[in-house]
Each structure stands twice: as structure tokens, then as C-alpha cells.
Amino acid sequence: xxxxxxxxxxxxxxxxxxxxxxxxxxxxxxxxxxxxxxxxxxxxxxxxxxxxxxxxxxxxxxxxxxxxxxxxxxxxxxxxxxxxxxxxxxxxxxxxxxxxxxxxxxxxxxxxxxxxxxxxxxxxxxxxxxxxxxxxxxxxxxxxxxxxxxxxxxxxxxxxxxxxxxxxxxxxxxxxxxxxxxxxxxxxxxxxxxxxxxxxxxxxxxxxxxxxxxxxxxxxxxxxxxxxxxxxxxxxxxxxxxxxxxxxxxxxxxxxxxxxxxxxxxxxxxxxxxxxxxxxxxxxxxxxxxxxxxxxxxxxxxxxxxxxxxxxxxxxxxxxxxxxxxxxxxxxxxxxxxxxxxxxxxxxxxxxxxxxxxxxxxxxxxxxxxxxxxxxxx
Ligand SMILES: Nc1ncnc2c1ncn2[C@@H]1O[C@H](COP(=O)(O)OP(=O)(O)O)[C@@H](O)[C@H]1O
Ligand SMILES: [Mg+2]
Numbered sequence: 001x002x003x004x005x006x007x008x009x010x011x012x013x014x015x016x017x018x019x020x021x022x023x024x025x026x027x028x029x030x031x032x033x034x035x036x037x038x039x040x041x042x043x044x045x046x047x048x049x050x051x052x053x054x055x056x057x058x059x060x061x062x063x064x065x066x067x068x069x070x071x072x073x074x075x076x077x078x079x080x081x082x083x084x085x086x087x088x089x090x091x092x093x094x095x096x097x098x099x100x101x102x103x104x105x106x107x108x109x110x111x112x113x114x115x116x117x118x119x120x121x122x123x124x125x126x127x128x129x130x131x132x133x134x135x136x137x138x139x140x141x142x143x144x145x146x147x148x149x150x151x152x153x154x155x156x157x158x159x160x161x162x163x164x165x166x167x168x169x170x171x172x173x174x175x176x177x178x179x180x181x182x183x184x185x186x187x188x189x190x191x192x193x194x195x196x197x198x199x200x201x202x203x204x205x206x207x208x209x210x211x212x213x214x215x216x217x218x219x220x221x222x223x224x225x226x227x228x229x230x231x232x233x234x235x236x237x238x239x240x241x242x243x244x245x246x247x248x249x250x251x252x253x254x255x256x257x258x259x260x261x262x263x264x265x266x267x268x269x270x271x272x273x274x275x276x277x278x279x280x281x282x283x284x285x286x287x288x289x290x291x292x293x294x295x296x297x298x299x300x301x302x303x304x305x306x307x308x309x310x311x312x313x314x315x316x317x318x319x320x321x322x323x324x325x326x327x328x329x330x331x332x333x334x335x336x337x338x339x340x341x342x343x344x345x346x347x348x349x350x351x352x353x354x355x356x357x358x359x360x361x362x363x364x365x366x367x368x369x370x371x372x373x374x375x376x377x378x
Contacts, residue, residue: 043284046234046277047227049194051163060093060173060180061364064199068215070101070186072205073292076330076340078183079107079142080350083341084357086140090178093132094142095169097195098185099154102146108135109337117145121156121164128168129175136339157191166198188222197227201364203288203321206306208299216306220287224260224314225249231281240274261315279315286363287316290356293326319363322356324349 065078075098082094095117096104105113115131132141145153157165169180182199184192196202202223206216225245232241247267248260258266268275287310291303303320310318327349333340341350361367 039280040284043280043282044200045284046231047197047281047284048166048234049162049197049230050233051160052166052198053163059170060177061201061366062169062180062182062199063360064182064184064196064202065205066184066192066196066202066219067205067212068186068188068219069206069212072207072212073290073324074098074186074205075104075107075183077203077205077290077292077324077353078181079104079339080341080353081357081360082140082142082179082181083135083137083339084353085179085181086137087341088357090139091176092140092179092181093172093177094140094181094183096142096144096146096183097157097192098183099145099150099157100185102144102150104142104183105133105144105146106334108137108142108339110135113142113144113146116147116153117143118147118149118153118156120168121161122149122152128172136342154189154191157195162191162194162198165195169198188219190226193219193222193226196223197230197285199285201286201288201360203290203360204306204310205290205292206302207293208291208295208302213302213306216289217309220310220314220316221260224282224316227281227285228278231278235277237274237278241278244275244278259313261312264315282315283317285317287314287318288321288360288363289318290321291323294323295326299323319359321359321363322352324352324356 063081065074065081067074075096078094082092086092094104096102097117098104105111110133113133115126115133117131119125120128120131128143131143133144134141147153155161169182172180182195184195186192196219204216204219206212225248228245228248229241232238232244244264244267248263251257264275264279268279289303289306289310291299291306294300300323303323307318307320310316325348327347329344329347329349330340333343336343340347341353344350
């Protein structure tokens with residue numbers, strides 16, 4: 001994996017810090033091991049929107065599920081991935097941030113929820129913990145944004161509101177939550193991309209069809225520009241950041257078309273310190289790719305092509321996490337008002353989900369096994 005010429009020193013002297021919370025067994029303590037990647041962590045912080053303060057040690061692992069297009073399976077994946085992680089013994093919160101089309105709760109068989117994100121973010125009636133609703137899965141709570149004040153919630157996710165959301169999310173670490181999953185809305189709105197940029201691991205979900213793949217690339221491109229922007233702002237290098245973004249988006253007439261990675265490498269040669277500092281955000285987060293509703297090997301292979309494009313063209317640390325086959329049990333479980341993972345645990349799609357979860361955890365530096373500790377190295 002190339003990181004646009006950014007030095008990849010990974011030495012650290014951080015001490016291991018074990019956190020454990022309610023509902024955790026002896027063997028499911030989450031450990032920040034000594035080999036924690038300082039460099040990667042710094043790069044991650046640097047890519048956060050400015051209003052998001054540096055997180056504390058007890059921060060949870062934040063996973064965002066996005067992908068540009070609606071109806072590609074973000075919520076199905078978010079719900080079942082969150083459930084899978086909870087069934088492994090982790091304490092998980094899943095937030096429905098698709099303000100205009102919230103239906104994460106539907107995947108858990110709920111038609112309504114007692115409290116909504118708006119009660120916290122818009123009306124200040126309670127805090128984030130106060131809008132978390134238990135689900136049929138032990139250790140998994142969800143926060144829904146399903147209500148008629150959707151625009152207000154969406155509006156609240158910019159500027160200071162994003163900072164508030166961030167404080168709430170990182171604060172969940174102090175309540176024992178180890179993973180926070182963000183189920184994002186469709187499209188590349190500023191709110192959605194900023195939320196995606198906040199995650200340690202962002203999953204781009206796509207269907208194996210041209211429109212969806214195209215939107216996924218647009219999503220990655222927008223996230224890349226936004227990350228570089230955030231990084232430049234954090235470093236007080238706004239002008240340099242604007243120049244980099246402008247260079248990336250300009251093709252000289254007659255010159256060969258270059259990937260963003262190549263262009264960043266070119267810039268890096270002439271100005272390694274500035275460009276290296278700004279572009280290092282790319283090594284601070286993982287771009288996971290999921291292909292949903294596959295029906296053939298050719299469909300499955302699309303994920304590999306997307307992984308290569310994300311790495312080679314955009315410069316992300318990309319990983320094809322896996323695929324979910326098209327399966328009728330998806331809608332059957334919705335009709336049964338039961339979570340897919342619990343309703344059809346033996347189905348092929350649930351097996352694929354488990355495989356993808358393991359790949360994701362591996363990339364996040366978490367190993368799960370009998371009697372082993374889970375180490376987060378993000
Ligand atoms: N692998 C699959 N097989 C069959 N149907 C699926 C699959 N994944 C998702 N669906 C269906 O597609 C629809 C859209 O999924 P959803 O997760 O709500 O999309 P998004 O959150 O991206 O808008 C839902 O009706 C869901 O049940
Ligand atoms: Mg959705």
C-alpha cells in the first residue's frame with residue numbers, strides 16, 4: 001500500500017490501556033497494545049473536521065457505512081454488522097444518520113422508537129445515551145433519526161452540531177461502548193462526507209451495477225478532497241490545502257491523465273514536508289469496500305477492482321471486506337419483523353456477513369478468538 005510518499009514510521013511508546021465495560025466477558029477486554037500505530041492515529045486526528053476535538057483514550061472504534069447511492073444495502077449491512085459485533089461480546093451503538101430516510105430500526109423489527117437523535121441534537125431534551133434504544137441483540141443499542149424534524153437533525157450535523165455529535169460518540173467510550181456504527185444517508189452531502197471522514201473505518205457499499213459503482217467512486221473522491229481540506233485546516237495550511245486540491249482537479253492539456261495518487265506523489269517530490277503532512281491523513285483511516293446483492297462471480301470481482309482503484313487512484317488504505325449475495329431472506333426477515341442475522345442464522349448471506357466482519361476486524365487490528373484479547377490498533 002502506498003501512502004503518497006508519506007513516511008510510514010510506526011514506532012510507538014504508548015502503554016497498553018485495557019478498557020472493559022458492562023456486558024464484557026473476561027476475554028473480550030479491548031486492549032490498545034504497545035504497538036499502537038502513533039503515526040496512524042495522528043493522521044486520523046489530523047483528518048477530522050476541525051470542530052471535532054481529539055478523542056480520549058477510551059474512544060470507541062468508529063465505523064461508518066456509506067456509499068453514495070440509496071438502496072444499496074447500507075442499513076441492512078449496518079444493522080447486521082452491528083449485531084454481529086455485539087454477538088462477539090462487544091458493546092455496540094448504531095446511529096441512524098440517514099436523516100431523510102431513516103429505517104435502521106426497521107431492520108430490528110421496530111416500527112417506532114421511544115426517543116430520537118433530534119431529542120438530543122435539536123431539542124436538547126436528553127443526551128446521546130438517552131436516545132439509545134435496546135434491541136433484540138444483547139449489547140447493541142440503536143439511535144434513530146426517524147421523525148418529522150429530519151431537516152433540523154440534518155442541519156444540526158454541520159458546524160458545532162457535528163462537534164456535539166462527535167463529543168457524544170466519543171463519550172460513549174466512557175459508558176463502555178467499544179464500537180459505534182454510523183449508518184449514513186445516500187449521496188455526498190457535506191454532513192455525510194464529514195461523518196464518513198470521522199470514522200476509523202469507512203465502508204463504501206455498492207451494488208454490482210454501473211450507476212452504483214460510479215456513485216461509490218464519486219463518494220471516495222469527495223471524501224478524499226474533504227480529508228485533505230480538513231487536514232490543511234488542522235495544520236493551519238489552508239492555502240496549501242487549496243492549492244493541492246486545485247492541482248488534483250486540474251488536468252493540463254495534452255498531459256497524460258494522472259491518478260490522484262500520482263499527482264500527490266509529484267507534489268510530494270517538490271514539497272515533501274507540506275504535502276506529506278497534509279496527505280498523511282490517508283494513512284489514518286481504512287476504506288473498506290462491500291459489494292451487495294451479488295449474483296455471479298463477475299459481481300463479486302467488482303469489489304477487487306474497486307479496492308485497487310481506491311488504493312491506486314485515490315491513495316486510500318483500501319480493503320475489499322467481502323460481499324453479500326442477493327438473498328430473498330433479506331426481505332423475508334423484514335416481513336417477519338426480525339433481524340436477518342437472528343431470523344436466518346444459517347443463510348449464505350449471514351455467513352458472508354460473518355466473513356466480512358472478520359476481515360474488517362482484522363484490518364482494524366482486532367483479533368477475536370477463544371481466550372484471546374482484542375487489540376485495537378487504529
Ligand atoms: N443482499 C440482499 N439481498 C436481497 N435484498 C437486499 C439485500 N441487501 C439489501 N436488500 C434490500 O434492499 C433494500 C434497500 O436496502 P437498505 O439497506 O435499506 O439500503 P440503504 O440503506 O443503502 O438505502 C431493502 O429492502 C433490503 O431488504
Ligand atoms: Mg438506509
